[in-house]
Amino acid sequence: MPEPAQQTLGLRCPVCGGARLRVAYTRKKDDYIMRVRRCLACGRRVVTREQV
Numbered sequence: 230m231p232e233p234a235q236q237t238l239g240l241r242c243p244v245c246g247g248a249r250l251r252v253a254y255t256r257k258k259d260d261y262i263m264r265v266r267r268c269l270a271c272g273r274r275v276v277t278r279e280q281v
């Protein structure tokens with residue numbers, strides 16, 4: 230996949246469906262990692278949790 234490493238594969242903006250999401254910040258929790266991304270198409274913030 231020719232996508233930057235910052236992007237999670239398969240993740241899309243729930244609002245516009247755009248695949249280009251920039252990571253705003255990452256925060257480690259006890260049992261998961263929370264990432265806040267911003268859609269480059271519509272500017273919507275998208276919060277994701279990734280299990281570790």
Ligand SMILES: [Zn+2]
Binds near residue numbers: 242243246268271273
């Ligand atoms: Zn969007």
